[in-house]
Amino acid sequence: xxxxxxxxxxxxxxxxxxxxxxxxxxxxxxxxxxxxxxxxxxxxxxxxxxxxxxxxxxxxxxxxxxxxxxxxxxxxxxxxxxxxxxxxxxxxxxxxxxxxxxxxxxxxxxxxxxxxxxxxxxxxxxxxxxxxxxxxxxxxxxxxxxxxxxxxxxxxxxxxxxxxxxxxxxxxxxxxxxxxxxxxxxxxxxxxxxxxxxxxxxxxxxxxxxxxxxxxxxxxxxxxxxxxxxxxxxxxxxxxxxxxxxxxxxxxxxxxxxxxxxxxxxxxxxxxxxxxxxxxxx
Amino acid sequence: xxxxxxxxxxxxxxxxxxxxxxxxxxxxxxxxxxxxxxxxxxxxxxxxxxxxxxxxxxxxxxxxxxxxxxxxxxxxxxxxxxxxxxxxxxxxxxxxxxxxxxxxxxxxxxxxxxxxxxxxxxxxxxxxxxxxxxxxxxxxxxxxxxxxxxxxxxxxxxxxxxxxxxxxxxxxxxxxxxxxxxxxxxxxxxxxxxxxxxxxxxxxxxxxxxxxxxxxxxxxxxxxxxxxxxxxxxxxxxxxxxxxxxxxxxxxxxxxxxxxxxxxxxxxxxxxxxxxxxxxxxxxxxxxxxxxxxxxxxxxxxxxxxxxxxxxx
Numbered sequence: 001x002x003x004x005x006x007x008x009x010x011x012x013x014x015x016x017x018x019x020x021x022x023x024x025x026x027x028x029x030x031x032x033x034x035x036x037x038x039x040x041x042x043x044x045x046x047x048x049x050x051x052x053x054x055x056x057x058x059x060x061x062x063x064x065x066x067x068x069x070x071x072x073x074x075x076x077x078x079x080x081x082x083x084x085x086x087x088x089x090x091x092x093x094x095x096x097x098x099x100x101x102x103x104x105x106x107x108x109x110x111x112x113x114x115x116x117x118x119x120x121x122x123x124x125x126x127x128x129x130x131x132x133x134x135x136x137x138x139x140x141x142x143x144x145x146x147x148x149x150x151x152x153x154x155x156x157x158x159x160x161x162x163x164x165x166x167x168x169x170x171x172x173x174x175x176x177x178x179x180x181x182x183x184x185x186x187x188x189x190x191x192x193x194x195x196x197x198x199x200x201x202x203x204x205x206x207x208x209x210x211x212x213x214x215x216x217x218x219x220x221x222x223x224x225x226x227x228x229x230x231x232x233x234x235x236x237x238x239x240x241x242x243x244x245x246x247x248x249x250x251x252x253x254x255x256x257x258x259x260x261x262x263x264x265x266x267x268x269x270x271x272x273x274x275x276x277x278x279x280x281x282x
Numbered sequence: 283x284x285x286x287x288x289x290x291x292x293x294x295x296x297x298x299x300x301x302x303x304x305x306x307x308x309x310x311x312x313x314x315x316x317x318x319x320x321x322x323x324x325x326x327x328x329x330x331x332x333x334x335x336x337x338x339x340x341x342x343x344x345x346x347x348x349x350x351x352x353x354x355x356x357x358x359x360x361x362x363x364x365x366x367x368x369x370x371x372x373x374x375x376x377x378x379x380x381x382x383x384x385x386x387x388x389x390x391x392x393x394x395x396x397x398x399x400x401x402x403x404x405x406x407x408x409x410x411x412x413x414x415x416x417x418x419x420x421x422x423x424x425x426x427x428x429x430x431x432x433x434x435x436x437x438x439x440x441x442x443x444x445x446x447x448x449x450x451x452x453x454x455x456x457x458x459x460x461x462x463x464x465x466x467x468x469x470x471x472x473x474x475x476x477x478x479x480x481x482x483x484x485x486x487x488x489x490x491x492x493x494x495x496x497x498x499x500x501x502x503x504x505x506x507x508x509x510x511x512x513x514x515x516x517x518x519x520x521x522x523x524x525x526x527x528x529x530x531x532x533x534x535x536x537x538x539x540x541x542x543x544x545x546x547x548x549x550x551x552x553x554x555x556x557x558x559x560x561x562x563x564x565x566x567x568x569x570x571x572x573x574x575x576x577x578x579x580x581x582x583x584x585x586x587x588x589x590x591x592x593x594x595x
Contacts, residue, residue, distance in 0.1 A: 091577055115381055120350055122379040125370055132375055133356075135347020142308065142329060142353065149347075162371075166338035167504040171337075 008222060009120035011054065015221045016280075019049040020086060024277050025084045025097060031270045032100040035109060039132035039247040039260035041081035042179045043185040044152060047243055050224040051181075053152060056244060060090040063117040068069040069147050072120050074129020075183065076110040077262075082108050083116070091118040127160025129153060134166045137238075148177045148231070156188030159197050162207065164257070167238075169212025176232035179239040181212075183218065183249040187258045206240040219244025227240050249276050286449035290319040290388060291440050292424030293422045293445050296431040298323050298378050301330065308332060308348060310357040312341045318358035318388050342371035342383075350380040356436060360394075361387030361403035361444060377415045377439040385410075389447040390420075391481065391531035392559075395569035403444075404483060404559050408536025410442045411509040418464060418508040420444040420538075422455045422483035426506055429460035429484040437462065446531070448481045448569055453504065456461065463507045465515035470498035475519035476583060479505050479538055482557075483575075488527055488580035489587060498591055511541050513549075520550040525594040526585050527555045531578060532560040553594045555586045570584055 022045045030036030044258045045047070052058070052178055056169045073082045080100060087094045092106075099105035106115040110124030121132045133151035140147050153163065184202070186193055193199050203213045212233035231239050247261070248254025251273040265273060301307040301323065308330040315333065324331040332348070334341045345357040348580060358363070364387050365372065372515055375555060376383050387406055394401035410420045419441065421427040427445060432439050453468060460466075468483070469490050478486040481505045489499040501523055502513055519526055526546060528539035539556030557578060564572050574577055577586070 018452070070350065112378075121346060121381075122374055125340070125374055126370065128343060128374055130369070131343020132347040132350065134349045137347070138291075138332065138344065139348045139351020139353050143351065145351075146484075147351075162339035162343065163335070165337035166343065168335045168516035169337065169340055169344065 012222045019046045022084045036076040037262045041078045042249045052089045055228045070149045072129045072151040076123030086118045126157040127162035130166040134170045136176040150179045152181045154260040155184045167209040170238040174236040177239045181241045185245040187247045210266040212237040213240045215242045218245035284451045287424045289427040292399045292427040294319045294427040306354045308434045312359045338367040342368040345383040346375035346381045352529045353404040356384045357388040361390035377413045384443045387444045390444045392572045393447045399563040403531045417441040420479040425454040463510040465512040466504040471501040473499045474525045475501040475523045477503045482529040484578045490584035507521040516545040529557040
């Protein structure tokens with residue numbers, strides 16, 4: 001196995017278990033609320049867990065620490081995956097996840113930074129995260145601070161032009177403290193990205209905009225760890241990690257299915273999914 | 283001859299002065315260095331003038347990110363593009379996220395005259411005041427513009443400051459003290475109240491002078507904060523003067539007049555007139571010609587006020 005060959009087995013194993021737990025909580029929360037976007041949440045879970053448990057310099061007891069690393073979930077519709085990861089990391093109790101989407105819950109369908117500790121900016125409309133991340137990375141540079149900024153975008157989301165305005169400015173300002181991770185699950189709401197609006201050659205696009213690009217298996221935690229450890233890839237250039245992922249990863253009947261963008265699992269589907277994920281975790 | 287001022291100068295002077303004392307202040311522009319009059323700021327603080335190029339959506343997001351990093355960004359651009367192009371970013375990244383960003387809409391209203399309706403910003407008050415958690419300020423003269431910049435630095439949260447390039451006289455005393463959400467009583471009277479903001483405050487004052495010669499005593503309020511509105515001043519105007527005329531360099535749909543009417547109809551209904559651009563794209567003409575064309579002058583306010591006083595009986 002690729003993971004074990006690279007060593008660091010225990011850490012990787014722990015992160016895998018966490019990612020499985022995040023996925024199981026996610027599916028149960030979405031099932032309970034009858035609302036959510038499980039497909040993109042399953043594809044992003046390994047990335048989120050790797051970031052929160054092994055990469056980000058953050059302290060859940062001090063979410064406003066000025067020197068913290070910033071993480072921005074640009075694909076705000078994957079809110080439940082973020083909430084579940086934040087809860088696992090200790091930003092708020094796991095039990096609170098069960099209030100998701102209930103009246104007056106802090107946990108809205110899309111994240112609200114005024115209510116949820118650990119959320120940096122309110123997302124939901126697409127193409128908003130990267131511009132804000134550019135500003136935060138620039139703020140670090142202007143103040144000679146060492147914090148870093150990570151932003152997770154969807155792939156379909158890159159059809160929004162605001163991302164490319166931001167991409168241009170990040171390279172112009174030489175923001176090597178900024179890393180974008182593209183959750184390249186190849187599916188958007190209704191179809192494959194390449195059927196809807198061509199994104200390829202995606203890596204070349206980022207390179208042409210002045211970014212240093214790496215492509216990884218977004219479900220290989222060891223590879224993710226190693227890639228994040230090499231940031232900045234090149235001094236003076238912003239970093240782009242194209243994470244090749246699968247929508248619905250971890251659940252056989254959801255994998256690579258556009259329908260699971262925002263379909264809610266019924267009781268039977270949930271039971272099957274949880275069983276599959278438990279088997280992987282054990 | 284009364285001396286006239288471009289409020290952008292007062293804006294830039296105060297911003298530069300405050301920037302020398304407060305390292306957190308940065309300016310963000312969309313290539314609009316000259317049109318925001320920020321050349322001198324850029325010479326003194328080259329690193330703190332962030333030019334994102336002609337990219338308004340990114341500009342607002344970058345502003346939000348700079349605020350996330352503890353800075354106080356003044357995001358400056360021609361008002362039509364700053365507001366219209368990036369309205370969703372303003373809603374989500376600034377207002378809903380409650381970020382400490384100051385949006386500065388330069389050359390607002392019809393200041394760009396002959397450049398045409400693409401360059402006119404006569405919807406910005408309506409758009410911005412419809413968004414929860416936005417403070418919307420339209421200063422009337424250089425005194426108030428400078429004070430607005432000071433208040434913007436000392437008050438946390440998102441704010442829209444509408445800065446005109448049309449020359450205006452000073453309408454405030456040197457000891458004037460601007461407060462968010464507080465109308466300034468510039469002239470008292472009991473027959474009618476003229477409520478204006480921005481470049482029309484001086485016209486309302488001149489109209490009040492003309493009305494006085496007809497024996498009509500007009501109260502004049504500078505309603506520089508459109509949101510949160512000074513509801514008390516509006517209610518007092520309605521109950522004490524029995525008629526309200528509003529004047530704004532803006533469409534009559536959703537701006538100052540609408541904001542005042544919302545309070546009047548739900549508290550103390552009295553006859554009103556709302557002067558502004560009557561829901562059309564302006565024809566070709568200079569800024570001053572267009573103001574005349576739409577009756578946004580002392581004479582226009584005077585004529586409408588006379589009618590209103592007659593109507594209320």
